[in-house]
Amino acid sequence: MLELDSSSMKLEIKPISYPVMEISLRNGSEQEDDFLETEVTLPREFWLSLADTLKEGAKGMGAFGSQGIISGLNRISQRILAEIEAEDRRLQFKEAYESFTNFVVQINSRTDLDDVRKGQIIHNMAHKLKLEA
16 A cells, blocks of 8 residues: 555555556545545556566565565566466467357357267367367
């Protein structure tokens, strides 16, 4: 939580929500309308920088820091990088998966094939495209 004068801001880091981050802003007053909570989509570069900052922060603590905190910072950094990589893979294979889905719908709607043959055709296409889950 970051505080400036009587205002505060809270960033909730959930690597699984990449590229979205929750931000809460509270003005110093007690009135409810002085509170804002929203989700923002932050660019990839921000997330990469955050992961690097967390990793460097953990490294900077050295032998004198709490091993639990060091381990936690490193895990968050690794998790952010894993989520970025997963999103990259999803985008890379998005067109292939959409095309495959359309193919499955077409094969499944054919009435001249039994279920076993439909399954064979779909399996063969998946193997041909080398799709991975």
